[in-house]
Each structure stands twice: as structure tokens, then as C-alpha cells.
Amino acid sequence: MPLTAKPDFRQPRNISAQIVDTIGRRIIAGQYEAGGRLPIEAALCNEFGVSRSVLREAIKILMSKGLVVSKARVGTQVTSKKRWNMLDPYVLGWIIEVMPENQFLDMLFEVRLGIEPMASELAAINGGDAAIQAIGSAYKDMENAQTTADLAEPDLRFHQAILDATDNPVLSYIGATLHTALAFSIELTSRHPDTYSLSLPRHKAVYQAIAQHDPEAAREATVSLLMNSREDFNAVSKTHNA
Numbered sequence: 001m002p003l004t005a006k007p008d009f010r011q012p013r014n015i016s017a018q019i020v021d022t023i024g025r026r027i028i029a030g031q032y033e034a035g036g037r038l039p040i041e042a043a044l045c046n047e048f049g050v051s052r053s054v055l056r057e058a059i060k061i062l063m064s065k066g067l068v069v070s071k072a073r074v075g076t077q078v079t080s081k082k083r084w085n086m087l088d089p090y091v092l093g094w095i096i097e098v099m100p101e102n103q104f105l106d107m108l109f110e111v112r113l114g115i116e117p118m119a120s121e122l123a124a125i126n127g128g129d130a131a132i133q134a135i136g137s138a139y140k141d142m143e144n145a146q147t148t149a150d151l152a153e154p155d156l157r158f159h160q161a162i163l164d165a166t167d168n169p170v171l172s173y174i175g176a177t178l179h180t181a182l183a184f185s186i187e188l189t190s191r192h193p194d195t196y197s198l199s200l201p202r203h204k205a206v207y208q209a210i211a212q213h214d215p216e217a218a219r220e221a222t223v224s225l226l227m228n229s230r231e232d233f234n235a236v237s238k239t240h241n242a
Helices: 015-029 041-048 052-064 089-098 101-126 129-143 148-165 169-177 179-189 195-211 215-241
Strands: 068-071 075-078
Touching: 015 041, 015 052, 015 089, 041 052, 052 068, 089 179, 101 129, 101 148, 101 169, 101 179, 101 195, 101 215, 129 148, 129 195, 148 169, 148 179, 148 195, 169 179, 179 215, 195 215
Parallel strands: none
Antiparallel strands: 068 075
């Protein structure tokens, strides 16, 4: 199912969250440049119609995400990308909305290639019966999907189940933290008209290698899955831009 717009993953529930969302988007988009300062408190309070205490609460949240720092006699300063908390789901969501799709996929697939082949290898080594069954269950649900849209949820669950099967809580946490980015990645690479027929054998190869406790085959199958998925997006993009 083609995407017509980048999804909005957040619905701010209160005025403080709305301020965080607005300023965060502006920082990610470059409206407030790294090294520069945010507008003074009075200006921001006037813009959002809030008290200084509400604004300061929002600024503290932005600081926790690594987007700004507060310095005495300087004010609130915007940080460089190197300081951003890239695993924060809000920061990731803002990046997804602002960054060109091709650039976003390049960034994410570099991360996935650094993590997922190793995770599949570890899952083949450490995965117990229940963990491997969870991978198989997700794959079976992919087989039973009736539409491309129905394929997305079990596909995402498949990759998380592999990370869980590593028996490494840090890898499991990384997968859960990257949930939003992975979901959008899967949606982008599912634009190919033959997604169903292409995706299933690639995932099956990964699942079978892990189930057979063959770490080398699991690693190779995962690399193949990721590289081919990236090429699927490139092929569709070239067709649309032709």
C-alpha cells in the first residue's frame, strides 16, 4: 500500500507536550540551528500562551532528549545532531517526518545491517524452543496475511522475536526502541507490487536457519533479506521518478 504522507506517530496530550512537539520539530527541521539559541523565555511564553513554569518543564524534556542545553548567561542552546538521543521515539518520529525517505532508509539500514545479522546468528545459537516458536508464529502470520497492509504487523513482530531470541536484553530493548522507525521502514519497502511473493521466501530462509541452529546461514539470510528489501524500495522509486 503506497504511502501518501509520512505518518504522525504522536498526539500530544497537554500543553507542555505540545510545546515539546513544536520546538522539537523545529530543531530537527533546522529552523533552530545547532549552536544557536532558542528565542527568549518571554517570546516563547507569549507564542504558546503559557507561564514560565510550563515552558521550563517543556525545555527540561527537550534537554532529556539531547536537543538543547541550558547555560547560565547564555540561555537555551540548540545542540548538534551528535548530541540528540536518536533512540528516543519522539526524536526518531520527528526525523522520519523531516528526512527524505531515501536518506532515512540509508541511515536505518546501516543500523539494521550492523545489528540484525548478528542478532539472527545469536538467535540460532541461544534461541530456545519458545523463542524460536515465536519467530515461527510471526512468520506463519505473514504467510496468512491477505493484504500488504496485513503483512506489516507480523513482519515487525518477526524481527522483534529474533532480537528477543538472542537472550540479550540490550538487543531486545534496542528493537523495542526502534519500533517506530522499523514500522515505517517496513511500510516504505512494502511499496513494491510484489512485496508478498518477494518477502516471504526471504523471511522463511531466516526462520529456517535459526530453527536449525545454523548461525552462519542465519546471518547470511538476514543480510540478504535486508539488502534485497532496500533494493525493492530503490526499484519502486526509480519507476515513480522515471
